[in-house]
Amino acid sequence: MINKLIDKIQKTKAPIVVGLDPMLSYVPEQVKERAFAEYGETLAGAAEAIWQFNKEIVDKTFDLIPAVKPQIAMYEQFGIEGMQAYKKTVDYCKSKDLLVIGDVKRGDIGSTSAAYAAGHLGKVQVGSRTYAGFDEDFATVNPYLGSDGVKPFIDVCKEEKKGLFILVKTSNPSSGEFQDQLVDGKPLYELVGEKVAQWGEEHCSETYSYIGAVVGATYPEQGKLLRKVMPKSFILVPGYGAQGGKGRDLVHFFNDDGLGAIVNSSRGIIAAYKQEAYQKYGQENFGEASRKAVEDMIADIRGALETR
């Protein structure tokens, strides 16, 4: 799957990923009205609204981008109906040949991580048959429980040719509270990064490993360091745009081959129509606004990479 990701990045010339994190407040009124007219102001109505919102954005952007990253929390908050919208979104994106990074941040003790891994990346046995529950291509994983919480995910990735992005240094303001604590003079995130690099070495396709990392765009200096610590790991970089980072701040997340990172933007793309820069599209054409925002983001990052 990491090779497919690299292929698609090279074809689209777009090392970016669109974060499908649909808050109801991002969904234009006409989309909500149609959904509520059909299902009422119910969880099913909310799920329909975010699904229709996603579908329009995917339809308007899928040819420009290699991958999407649905944030499962935004669906899970709507209960079962929300989870159904998540699955519909994953399936639809895959039908459009987009790679799907399930931003699930799961992680637990071994046997429990194995269940999460089966549900999101692998298959589960039911009697004599096997089924894929959610079937994303990549998943994000929380490393707080250590190797035996991560290994079941790696095993499933190996079997199913899928991939991981492990939280190393997250984009939020308080990420340093534990992640920056010094252990023998080194911040904890560097220790986690070294572990990711080690898992990566052991699970490498031709050039890059299918064990990647998450490092926030909001911490470019740490990104620079972690790029060196994990040379064969792809870095998923959240926090572009709305959270702060811009293309020129992010060049150090990439290797000299122009690969090795994929930058996520969520709100900046999916709610682009609400920004002054894209207001001319109007909320009726929110998908077109998202497309233009994707084009601008690609130009920003590609420009920064070309002039570094």
Place this chain on the structure above:
Amino acid sequence: MINKLIDKIQKTKAPIVVGLDPMLSYVPEQVKERAFAEYGETLAGAAEAIWQFNKEIVDKTFDLIPAVKPQIAMYEQFGIEGMQAYKKTVDYCKSKDLLVIGDVKRGDIGSTSAAYAAGHLGKVQVGSRTYAGFDEDFATVNPYLGSDGVKPFIDVCKEEKKGLFILVKTSNPSSGEFQDQLVDGKPLYELVGEKVAQWGEEHCSETYSYIGAVVGATYPEQGKLLRKVMPKSFILVPGYGAQGGKGRDLVHFFNDDGLGAIVNSSRGIIAAYKQEAYQKYGQENFGEASRKAVEDMIADIRGALETR
């Protein structure tokens, strides 16, 4: 909710929680056969099997125990159908007046944690209405992202009178890989414990805080220390029985008032009928075997507390 938990522990004299983590391999053949006869060897069939399995165990044990802890991964692996079985289990346990600790180990950046918190402990707004997605009483939370990943959960708990158990020192063998790293001479778990204590102080009901911690039964020495670091926090202690710990090893997780900890057993209770000690019940009477295992666990822990 923490006061309700304390009341129920005092009434049942059972500081224990039954982990409803139904692997299909734990479910007796006759239960699977009935489910597969109705739904086939499908995800729906698997979901029906684990739901019927849970229901029988709950029916046979609910009068003895204060709470259950369904591990969501065991349901999530079966996709949407599994999540439906999770919700059915949560709702059924609540109808039996059991407190439900959703073992979800979620945690993300602020806005995303807010969505998880709304979905599992709070309510979500849909137009002019509000709905509860999964509606557990407590949830487990992963602290790797720091305060702003935890705070949205605390806010929802305050509003909805619910509670948290934050991962401090987990029960798995490799938990030390990051959690035991020394920061200024102190292990990271102690630092996380201090943070839990601080959040706990700020959110205290009469005696105990609704911000609790997870500390594995497999690490009794660390439990002893963390008991002192977090005097007002309830400690959820996984790892009893199957993972290793026994009553006498766990007394130090409790305060002198005999409160402050709640010990979880999953496999040891729900798959009791597979153990030699309970084989005489036979797989037809697996619920009775679970009841006896609960009684034995209560006696073990109560005995250890009375003789310490």
